[in-house]
Amino acid sequence: MTETNASLADLLRPVKHVLLDFDGPVCSVFAGFPASDVAKSLQEELEALGWKAPAENPVETDPLALLRQVAERRPDLVSPADRQLTLLETAAVQTGRPNLGGEAVLRACAESGRAVSIVSNNATAAIESYLTAHDLTRYVTRTIGRTPGDPSSMKPSPRLLLAAMGGGEAWDFIFVGDAARDVEAGLAAGIGTIGYANKPGKRERLEAAGALVVVDSMKSIAIVLSDRA
Ligand SMILES: [Mg+2]
Incomplete structure (x- = not known):
């Protein structure tokens, strides 16, 4: 057993409920409809409603960052922006x-009697649409996307994780995410985070943020969860 697997096994042994980020750990949301195209489309919709991109950042390529920007500068446009982004994510x-x-990982959790909740900055409707299309809903106890019209609910805020924990004991949970903001949200919610480094440079960022273990493949987590030894 490698050192990483040994620490993973120690971490996962007491866990009853795995919280999973969506974009990255479960799928690459924007693999076919790039995030920059989604952001462009959202920006065009917003411009029709009177949105003016800030001069210092005229082209935002991250749709979730654009939603945050709208919340800061034009709170009156957040609800329509969130609705439109939900359609684009779907x-x-x-x-x-x-x-x-x-x-x-989803199957290994089911087989080992662990619950799974998806905790994501993406829209709940888009995540549920994906899970249904891929016949995965049976593995997921709960899907918690960003609170509609309230981008401040998004990680690194702990709010979505705390909602998924429902007042349960922190040691029953582990969170798996691929961004530093996931690790920060985990720390703020009082639970440990396993970092998933799916791109070069992420390992260092996840470790620096405080991830307990960093894996390069979700399969490593599945293998440890399935290990009945
Ligand atoms: Mg992610």
Whole structure:
């Protein structure tokens, strides 16, 4: 057993409920409909409603960052922006790229009697659409996307994680995410985070943020969860 697997096994042994980020660990949401195109489309919709992009950042390529920007500068446009982004994310997941290791984690949790909740900054409707299309709803206890019209609910805020924990004991949970903001949200919610480094440079960022263990593949987590030894 490698050192990483040994620490993973120690971490996962007492866990009763795995909280999983969606974009990255379960699938690549914007694999077929790139995030920059989604942001452009959202920006055009917003411009029709009177949105003016800030001069210092005229082209935002991250749709979730654009939603945050709207909340800061034009709170009156947040609800329509969130609704529009939800439609775009729902379109994007149709061509999202599955993470087979992430699916293996879902199955391994079911087989080992652990609950799974998805905790994501994406819209709940888009995530549920993906899970249904890929026949994965049976593995997921609860899906908690950002609070509609309230981007301040998004990670690194702990709010979505705390909602998923429902007042349960922190040691029953572990969170798996692929961004530093996931690790920060985990720390703020009082639970440990396993970092999933799916791109070069992420390992260092996840470790610096405080991830307890960093894996390069979701399969490593699935293998440890399935290990009955
Ligand atoms: Mg992610």
